[in-house]
Each structure stands twice: as structure tokens, then as C-alpha cells.
Amino acid sequence: MNSSLILAQAASTQAASTQAASTQVGNPWVNIAIFTAFVGVTLVIVLRASKNNKTAADYYAGGRSFTGTQNGTAIAGDYLSAASFLGIVGAIAINGYDGFLYSIGFLVAWLVALLLVAELLRNTGKFTMADVLSFRLKQQPVRIAAAVSTLAVCLFYLLAQMAGAGALVSLLLGIDERFGQSLVIVVVGALMILYVLVGGMKGTTWVQIIKACLLIAGAFIMTVWTLAMFGFNFSELLGKAAEVANNPEVLNPGLKYGVSDTSRLDFISLGLALVLGTAGLPHVLMRFYTVPTAKEARKSVVWAIWLIGAFYLFTLVLGYGAGALIGPDKIKAAPGGVNSAAPLLAYELGGTLLLGLISAVAFATILAVVAGLTITAAASFAHDIYASVIAKGKTTPEKEMKVARRTVIIIGVFAILGGIGAQGQNVAFLVALAFAVAASANLPTIIYSLFWRGFKTRGAVFSMYGGLASALILIIFSPVFSGSETSMIPSLDIAFFPLANPGIVSIPLAFLLGWIGSVTDKGREDEQKGAEMEVRSLTGVGAEKAVDH
Amino acid sequence: MTANSPNDVDSDIDFIAERDSAEFQELRRTHRSFVFPMAIFFLVWYFAYVILADYFHDFMSIKVMGNINVGIVLGLLQFVSTFAITAAYVRFSNNKLDPKATKIRERLEDEGVK
Numbered sequence: 001m002n003s004s005l006i007l008a009q010a011a012s013t014q015a016a017s018t019q020a021a022s023t024q025v026g027n028p029w030v031n032i033a034i035f036t037a038f039v040g041v042t043l044v045i046v047l048r049a050s051k052n053n054k055t056a057a058d059y060y061a062g063g064r065s066f067t068g069t070q071n072g073t074a075i076a077g078d079y080l081s082a083a084s085f086l087g088i089v090g091a092i093a094i095n096g097y098d099g100f101l102y103s104i105g106f107l108v109a110w111l112v113a114l115l116l117v118a119e120l121l122r123n124t125g126k127f128t129m130a131d132v133l134s135f136r137l138k139q140q141p142v143r144i145a146a147a148v149s150t151l152a153v154c155l156f157y158l159l160a161q162m163a164g165a166g167a168l169v170s171l172l173l174g175i176d177e178r179f180g181q182s183l184v185i186v187v188v189g190a191l192m193i194l195y196v197l198v199g200g201m202k203g204t205t206w207v208q209i210i211k212a213c214l215l216i217a218g219a220f221i222m223t224v225w226t227l228a229m230f231g232f233n234f235s236e237l238l239g240k241a242a243e244v245a246n247n248p249e250v251l252n253p254g255l256k257y258g259v260s261d262t263s264r265l266d267f268i269s270l271g272l273a274l275v276l277g278t279a280g281l282p283h284v285l286m287r288f289y290t291v292p293t294a295k296e297a298r299k300s301v302v303w304a305i306w307l308i309g310a311f312y313l314f315t316l317v318l319g320y321g322a323g324a325l326i327g328p329d330k331i332k333a334a335p336g337g338v339n340s341a342a343p344l345l346a347y348e349l350g351g352t353l354l355l356g357l358i359s360a361v362a363f364a365t366i367l368a369v370v371a372g373l374t375i376t377a378a379a380s381f382a383h384d385i386y387a388s389v390i391a392k393g394k395t396t397p398e399k400e401m402k403v404a405r406r407t408v409i410i411i412g413v414f415a416i417l418g419g420i421g422a423q424g425q426n427v428a429f430l431v432a433l434a435f436a437v438a439a440s441a442n443l444p445t446i447i448y449s450l451f452w453r454g455f456k457t458r459g460a461v462f463s464m465y466g467g468l469a470s471a472l473i474l475i476i477f478s479p480v481f482s483g484s485e486t487s488m489i490p491s492l493d494i495a496f497f498p499l500a501n502p503g504i505v506s507i508p509l510a511f512l513l514g515w516i517g518s519v520t521d522k523g524r525e526d527e528q529k530g531a532e533m534e535v536r537s538l539t540g541v542g543a544e545k546a547v548d549h
Numbered sequence: 550m551t552a553n554s555p556n557d558v559d560s561d562i563d564f565i566a567e568r569d570s571a572e573f574q575e576l577r578r579t580h581r582s583f584v585f586p587m588a589i590f591f592l593v594w595y596f597a598y599v600i601l602a603d604y605f606h607d608f609m610s611i612k613v614m615g616n617i618n619v620g621i622v623l624g625l626l627q628f629v630s631t632f633a634i635t636a637a638y639v640r641f642s643n644n645k646l647d648p649k650a651t652k653i654r655e656r657l658e659d660e661g662v663k
Binding site (some may be wrong): 023073110190234235252275298528538540 | 564576596599604621624631639
């Protein structure tokens with residue numbers, strides 16, 4: 001997902017190039033067969049897991065019955081998307097060292113989650129991010145703001161994934177024409193609705209666990225295989241990559257982001273959004289509620305960090321490996337362009353069968369990430385907007401879950417239509433937006449409400465809406481949206497903000513607004529609640545016995 | 550169901566007194582004495598790396614061993630430091646934080662906090 005930035009950029013250009021190049025490697029039928037097997041197996045597991053989905057805690061939080069290890073694997077499954085895999089491998093194969101910079105940002109970001117957010121959040125909330133943010137502030141305004149930014153992040157993320165799915169799968173399955181791609185999007189969307197509707201958080205979690213294992217195992221096998229071809233000498237592999245690229249600069253930073261002062265500043269802005277965005281992603285935060293205790297939440301982040309870290313190390317070998325064994329020119333010329341580096345490497349190493357496995361894993365990945373996003377958005381709407389604001393707390397868990405299930409269908413249909421509409425669009429636009437919004441709208445308020453006693457309702461509302469609006473506005477006026485050939489709307493030119501990523505402006509602004517709003521808020525917050533939140537967040541009182549079956 | 554929803558009132562527990570108690574303040578100090586310096590450290594180290602990779606290409610391109618240059622070494626060190634901080638935090642939590650937090654939690658739960 002996160003690195004869909006890379007994948008996406010290529011995906012949009014690729015939509016055009018697929019028509020021209022139809023040199024298909026491997027056998028689409030093998031890919032389809034392996035993918036169908038994956039769907040079959042996971043569907044059985046989802047059906048079994050859903051048998052005891054009775055309460056809201058079951059549906060939203062998987063009954064809080066997952067162990068730290070299981071949840072950590074699911075987090076890795078949620079976080080490592082096909083884009084991470086295909087996008088980063090491709091970026092390293094073509095842009096060399098600059099592709100590696102993404103991996104580092106995505107990994108280091110987890111320390112924010114581990115040290116500052118995960119356990120405290122687990123101890124103070126129940127189902128959604130808004131539970132924590134509205135704990136000691138005025139319920140209604142804060143809950144609505146948190147739900148709005150949750151929905152915004154999920155929606156942009158979702159659209160990016162769906163649009164990416166069309167492009168990616170068409171490459172892997174050899175479907176070139178637009179109708180076929182739309183059909184693929186409908187199938188992905190329908191499967192996702194089914195998983196989430198039937199399986200709830202439990203089913204979704206199992207899909208993510210299976211997918212994470214397949215993805216990491218696949219990458220591991222390819223890494224060992226690639227290294228073995230160079231006698232396990234990494235330096236030799238690098239040398240070969242530079243030789244094939246006919247450019248020693250692929251080993252040094254700067255190939256992509258060193259072009260101009262603007263691109264350099266853009267990289268810092270992206271780096272900021274990446275490192276602070278992860279701990280503000282609502283679908284990642286919601287995963288912390290699926291474990292019974294804060295200690296398990298800690299364990300899940302630790303496990304996730306090891307898995308994600310190991311995976312990004314694999315991508316370094318795979319990226320340069322693809323560069324050395326296939327070569328940047330051949331990768332760029334293949335259908336799917338930069339995204340095809342990993343599948344081409346799989347084909348080079350293990351032929352049709354390995355390619356089929358890797359392709360099926362990539363498809364499964366999209367399905368799992370989309371399911372995680374959908375359940376987060378549905379929970380936020382049903383729990384924060386419907387139950388707390390529309391029904392004013394006068395609702396039953398059964399009614400709330402009914403609303404959540406309906407929301408899943410609505411979001412699913414929206415994602416399908418949006419995905420079809422966004423085909424060939426610049427998906428980077430949507431993903432950059434999701435990360436920037438998460439870092440600007442969510443993270444400042446999360447940090448403030450966990451660590452600053454003087455934080456007040458107005459500060460939370462200012463920071464969330466301010467962060468959301470500034471991120472959106474700056475993206476609309478950036479070159480990603482208009483004014484250049486690679487823009488979302490190339491014919492329009494309203495760009496005045498030079499950077500593709502708004503983070504460097506919108507994140508500090510959101511922190512500032514949170515502070516200004518709090519110091520100017522003359523109202524009093526409930527001090528008893530504030531003290532309660534502080535005590536609960538650090539001790540986990542009450543929350544530890546959250547499992548009730 | 551858990552009772553830690555903001556709508557539930559635990560009227561008989563004085564959380565303000567609890568928060569201001571020496572025992573809780575000690576826990577809070579211990580927690581912050583680790584996570585704040587560590588968070589500042591890894592953010593500074595991460596952005597130092599980003600700025601080096603962004604603006605100091607010549608330095609990053611110096612070969613260290615064979616084709617492996619300073620950039621690759623520093624990048625891999627980011628992985629190492631992330632793993633090390635994670636391990637250090639787990640150790641610290643298990644040894645220093647959990648015993649203190651558990652003591653307060655069990656006492657409060659005995660007093661009827663849900």
C-alpha cells in the first residue's frame with residue numbers, strides 16, 4: 001500500500017503501454033489456478049472463523065482473541081501490499097539506491113507506533129481511533145472529526161488499491177482491454193465484500209495472516225535463490241547490477257530525487273509523511289484492538305517490525321537482483337514497466353510456476369489490504385457516527401452491527417465504481433493523499449491527547465480538520481493534480497504548490513493548530529476523565545480483561 | 550464488555566488522586582524517561598540519514614568494501630538501529646514498566662475499577 005506511490009506512478013503510465021505490448025511471460029491460466037486455490041482456502045477459513053461472530057467485539061475486534069504473534073503477522077499483511085513488493089523491487093531495479101530510501105522510511109515509522117502509540121491506544125480505546133481521541137474531550141465534535149478523517153484516509157487508500165488492482169492484475173493475468181480490467185475490479189470488490197461481511201475482523205485477520213506468510217515466504221525464497229546465483233556475495237551482485245545498467249550511479253543516492261532542489265525538498269516532505277503517517281493509519285490502529293492486552297499489542301508491533309524489516313531487506317536484494325539478472329531497460333520495456341521487475345525476476349529464477357505463485361500472492365495482497373480498509377471504515381461509521389452521534393448512544397450492539405454490515409456493502413460498491421472510474425488515473429495521487437492525511441489529521445491529535453494534559457476539544461477539532469483540509473488543498477494545487485503531463489488532469493493548470501507531497505507544510509501546521517486551538521479554548525475539560533485516561537493508558541486497568549466470551 | 554468506554558462512570562474511584570499518587574507518578578516518569586529520549590534519538594538519526602542521502606551524494610557514494618558504499622552501510626544501520634531499539638524497549642517494558650503497571654492495575658481492579 002504505502003509504496004503504491006511507486007507502483008502507482010508506473011501503473012498509470014502502464015495502462016497506456018499494456019495495449020501496445022502484449023508479450024506475456026508465463027501462463028495466465030497457472031496464475032488464475034493458483035489464485036483460485038488461494039481464494040478457496042481462505043474462504044473456508046473465513047467461514048469457519050465467522051461461526052462465533054456474535055458481539056460487536058467479535059465483529060470489529062475479532063473477539064480480542066488473537067495472540068500478539070498472530071496480530072503482528074496480520075499487521076505485516078495489512079502493511080506490506082503488492083505495491084511494497086512490486087513497487088519497491090521495481091524502484092530499486094530502475095532507480096537504484098533511491099528506491100531503498102522508501103523501505104527505510106516505512107520501517108522506521110513503526111518505532112513511532114511501538115514507542116508512543118500502540119499500547120496506550122490499546123489501553124484507552126475499544127474499537128476505533130475516535131474512542132481514544134474523544135475519551136477526555138467533548139464526545140460529539142471530536143468523534144465526528146475523527147470519523148471524518150478515518151473515512152477520508154480509508155477511502156483514498158481504497159480507491160488507490162482498487163485502481164492499482166485493475167492495472168496489476170491485467171499485467172499478471174494478461175487482460176489488456178478496459179472491460180476485462182473493470183471485470184477484475186468487480187471480482188476483487190465482490191470477494192472483499194464477501195470476506196468482510198461474513199468474516200468480520202476475524203475473517204479479515206486470517207486472510208491477512210495467510211497472505212503475509214505467503215508474501216514473506218515467497219520473497220525469502222527468491223532472495224536466497226538470487227543470492228545463490230552470485231555465490232552469496234552481495235557486493236558481486238551490486239557490481240553486476242551497475243554493469244548491466246551501464247551506470248555506476250545506481251548504487252549511489254540521487255538518481256531520482258537528486259535532480260533538482262525541489263525534488264530534494266519533496267523527498268524530505270515524503271520522508272516526514274512516511275515516518276509520521278504509519279502510526280496515524282486508521283486500519284493499522286484498529287488492529288491493536290484485536291489482541292486481549294497491551295502486552296500483546298506490544299508483542300504484535302515487535303513481531304510486525306521483525307517481519308516488515310526482514311521483508312524490506314529482501315526487497316533490497318530482489319531489486320538489485322532484478323537489475324543484475326534482467327536489466328533496467330528490459331524491465332521498463334515489459335508490460336507493466338517498473339512493476340514487472342519482481343514477476344520477471346520470479347520467471348527468470350523459477351519459470352512459470354514461481355511466476356504463478358508470486359502473481360497469486362500479489363493478487364491476494366490487494367484483496368487482504370482492501371478488506372482491512374473496508375472493515376475499518378465500516379466500524380468507524382457504525383460506531384462513531386451512527387451509534388454515538390445519530391442514535392446518541394441509544395442503540396443496541398445488534399443494530400450497530402447491522403449498520404456496520406450495510407456500510408460494508410456501500411463502501412464495497414463505492415470502491416468498485418471508484419476503482420473502475422480511477423483506472424489509468426495517477427494512483428500516486430490517492431496514496432500520497434492517504435499518507436499525508438493520516439500524518440496531518442490523525443497523528444498530532446493522537447500524540448497530543450496521549451501526552452499533553454492541556455490539550456482541549458478545540459485543539460483536536462482545529463488540528464484534525466486543519467490537517468485534513470491543508471493536506472487536501474495542497475495536493476489539489478500540486479503538480480500531481482494538474483499542470484504537467486503526468487498529472488491527474490493534464491489539461492488543467494492550477495498548480496502553485498511545487499511539491500508532490502504536502503507533508504512538510506501540513507504536518508507542522510496541524511501540530512500548530514492543535515496547540516493554538518487548545519490554548520485559546522476557554523472551556524473546561526473534565527479533569528476526572530483526563531486523569532482516568534492517563535491512569536488507564538499506562539496501567540491498562542480494565543482493558544486487560546477485555547476478553548469476554 | 551469492557552468498561553473503559555468514556556460513557557461509563559466509575560464514580561467511586563478518584564482518578565485525580567490516583568494520577569497524582571507517588572506510585573503512578575513514578576510509573577509515568579519511568580515510561581517517559583525511556584520513550585521520549587528514544588523517540589527523539591531515532592527521529593534525529595532517521596532525518597540525518599535522509600538529509601545525507603538527499604544532499605551529500607559524494608559522501609554516501611564512498612566505497613567501503615567491494616561495491617558496498619557508505620549509503621548502503623548507513624541504510625542497513627537504520628535497520629539495525631530499528632531492531633535494536635525495538636529489542637531494548639521490550640526489555641525495558643518487561644523489566645521496568647510491567648511490574649509497576651501491574652501493581653497499580655491489580656490494586657485498582659480490586660477496588661472495583663472495570
